[in-house]
Amino acid sequence: MISRGYLYKLKPTPAQASLFAQFAGVCRLIYNIALEQRRDHWQAYRRATGNGISYVGQARELTELRRDYDWIAAVHVTPQQQALRDLDRAYQNWFKGIARYPSPRKRGRNDTFRFQGREIETRSLNGSWSEVRLPKIGWVRFRDTRPLRGKINNVTISLASNGWHIAFSLAIEHEAPANIAPAVGIDRGVSNTLSLSTGEHISVPASLADLDHRQRKAQRVLSRRKRGSRRYAKARRRVAALSARRGRIRRDWHHRASFDLSRRFGTVVIEDLNTRNMTGSARGTLAEPGTNVRQKAGLNRSILNQGWHLFETLLAYKLEEQGGALVKVPAHNTSRTCFACGAVDSRSRKNQANFVCTACGHRDHADINAAKVILRRNTASMLVEEGHRASVEARTIGEAKRQTGNLRPSGRGRC
Incomplete structure (x- = not known):
């Protein structure tokens, strides 16, 4: 049921x-x-x-x-x-x-x-x-x-x-069917909403950026209207309509993307991210004001525009319905780790798109390399090598398909 x-x-x-x-x-x-x-x-x-x-x-x-x-x-x-x-x-x-x-x-x-x-x-x-x-x-x-x-x-x-x-x-x-489809690792980003370990990039529609610009422009118009007036009510409805349209487009895209992934893959491995903490304000206090506040606000807006948490929520129940599993692994250093040799070096990521390992010379798209590292972290050998706790999926090699998330070392109960 x-x-x-x-x-x-x-x-x-x-x-x-x-x-x-x-x-x-x-x-x-x-x-x-x-x-x-x-x-x-x-x-x-x-x-x-x-x-x-x-x-x-x-x-x-x-x-x-x-x-x-x-x-x-x-x-x-x-x-x-x-x-x-x-x-x-x-x-x-x-x-x-x-x-x-x-x-x-x-x-x-x-x-x-x-x-x-x-x-x-x-x-x-x-x-x-x-x-x-x-x-x-x-x-x-x-x-x-x-x-x-x-x-x-x-x-x-x-x-x-x-x-x-x-x-x-x-x-x-x-009744969920038996799912023997392959596993995939997914790296969530801003330039590319989803980067798969298979080499694919999937991004939210470009129209969202245009709607975001139009909404912020409408909000500036609203700020100049007299509260309680008819023009204020009209401007407020305009802002609400643009915001709702953005939400509908984003939800529709996430539903289609998550459904497609749930049909193609049996296990999806993602980073264990806390989006609320990642999008916290850098404003600080009067005694200790923050730095790069405007830049951080722009980054927060870009992260929220991608809808990372919404994607995770939709993908979890769609995978469960298809008999698959959503697995979360530690997010530490996934963008700095070389998939080929496992070396961790911030200098390996030359820019947003290019990854060139300083140890072995391995070259790949930075987000694709991170997605491969995320997928590999769902295996016991990689987790032990990096000092992370092994998940049930890693220890049983696919026998715990219906479990979601990393469990305690004893295998009893959820985290």
């Missing part, structure tokens, strides 16, 4: 679009009120009742709130309960240390609400359009770009710069 999300563009009537905005606004209000209660009144609540604030207690208070206010009762109860569940999950993630403290939801950024799968119904109209029945809203048309499959767990309605969308969360029966 695998979980997948199918996204479609909705075509609501003006009345339905108004209901969408009403549903999203009420759910956002319920989330923010519950957050304020947990953040500011939990101590008084504990002293009065002896218990902490939980989802169950807040859901009980939601029932009373719906009884007192008709405009809240006009919105279906399930999306409001889902908002409380989202807040409870956000607190649990914060307690575990895997997420930041929950923040209030804002209009224009968090226009979304969710139904449970058993409450909705779909039907096909023709080859291009279908309809979905939403509680207290009715039948809404959506552009049917691919058929639904599996069981619907939940349905999320969200607003983007180009209109309302619906996302179906599906549970699909699936």
Whole structure:
């Protein structure tokens, strides 16, 4: 059983679009009120009742709130309960240390609400359009770009710069086939988004750079508009539209690239990179200001424009669906290590594209050489030679195909 999300563009009537905005606004209000209660009144609540604030207690208070206010009762109860569940999950993630403290939801950024799968119904109209029945809203048309499959767990309605969308969360029966395809190493970069150990270069569409330039120009126009004016709202919509278009182009490219790689290769080896740390600001503090701040900002923008983390996320689940595995290896000195002799020397990389080993004279494209080193690091001999911990994939030579990431030396559990 695998979980997948199918996204479609909705075509609501003006009345339905108004209901969408009403549903999203009420759910956002319920989330923010519950957050304020947990953040500011939990101590008084504990002293009065002896218990902490939980989802169950807040859901009980939601029932009373719906009884007192008709405009809240006009919105279906399930999306409001889902908002409380989202807040409870956000607190649990914060307690575990895997997420930041929950923040209030804002209009224009968090226009979304969710139904449970058993409450909705779909039907096909023709080859291009279908309809979905939403509680207290009715039948809404959506552009049917691919058929639904599996069981619907939940349905999320969200607003983007180009209109309302619906996302179906599906549970699909699936058994991964045996994958005996070859392995490949991938080096992620800025000039070349993906460089494969096979000698291939794959890069994001060039149109992203042009859209980035147009978006920054639109942001400068926005900064000169008076906040709250109609011209400010128009400029803001322009920036949002360009940003959303960039995101759609990038996601589409990453989906196609990751799907192609998952079909061609059984094991994909990449560097274990922390993109958040790599794109941190170099501004520093007033006492200790940073250096080369503008250059670092440009590098950060280029890295984020490639979408390294998005590619890793998509590739991981697509490989799992095909019976393959995504393996991460240490990233230290991959661009300075010679694939032929293993010598490590920063002088071997003459420039961004050329690699000439100072020890053995081996010549190759710098990114291709790094991709070959990354692939080789998934073998026990290379890891032991460089002093790194060997992964299960390396020690068992392909027997742990379904494991992802480097495991402990004992082979028990994940890192």
